Amino acid sequence: MPITEDFLQSFEQGLNPQFPERSKIPAKIVGFGEISSIFKINPYNDWVIKRLPLFTKKKEANLYSINYNTYTSKLKQAGLGLPKDKIFIISDKKVVLYLAQEALKKEDLCQNKLHSLSNDKVIEMLNNILFNIKKIEDFNRKNKPEIELSIDGQVSNWALVNNNELLYFDTSTPLFKINGKEQLDPELLLNSTPKALRWIIRKFFLQEVMDRYYDIRLVFIDLIANLYKEKRQDLIDETIKNANKLLPENVGMITRKEVDKYYANDKFIWQLFLALRRMDRWLTTNIFNKQYEFILPGKIKR
């Protein structure tokens, strides 16, 4: 059943962002985004709905939506498979952008396939992911500086559907550059972070985190280091070997030591970040009596 703007308008009006299942139109949480909450709503079971409450003006949401469309069409041009999608902008008291995306089956998510497929098939799947990340690198090399695309290549952003068709679905942060200039206003991403800490994040983390998605070597390292979090560290050495085969000649080979160091550092940053967001949520709801817009994950096993 197709989703309509009217429906999302009613959904937004009755939404309880902290307990979506208690909303007027109840919704089930299917995933936690850094900047979005991801729901399923009966009877629209063919779709997941990503809610981005990042905007203060309709104009910002419109621009985001234009950027989104450019980004996704360029990803496709580069050769990636993407799920069907549609954007809605709801502006009532708040401006919220909703991205409806074709719902993928749980068992098709690569994150789950890491544990359900045979080792050979998992390595094949990881090679397929590496190869698709390389497509973005090739596209960038051909099209820089007119356009340059970012990609977040972690296993949790891909699905393997039908006959080995790989889909990339983490499209809701459309980072790309035109003539070297980032098209997404980084301040929008900061809207999902605690106000009191924005200057620290701006000063120490933001640029580094944004840049890392444009650098194939770092995208590979990020993907590989994440295998720790996915409890498949047994695959790390082989994946490093396979990733190194795809790196351009002028960049150094990835080493295990580097992956381990990256993981320790990244784990520290994200745990700190999540702890600070939890504190901010507590202050917002208990001390300032305001609505906290984001849903934070529970304990993450790392």
Ligand SMILES: Nc1ncnc2c1ncn2[C@@H]1O[C@H](COP(=O)(O)OP(=O)(O)OP(=O)(O)O)[C@@H](O)[C@H]1O
């Ligand atoms: N189309 C989909 N079908 C089924 N599950 C999905 C779909 N999109 C997302 N999910 C689930 O939600 C999780 C987070 O989604 P996604 O990768 O889009 O968010 P994210 O990584 O936090 O990105 P962002 O911070 O940009 O919102 C996924 O790992 C997956 O488990």
Ligand SMILES: [Mg+2]
């Ligand atoms: Mg993701």
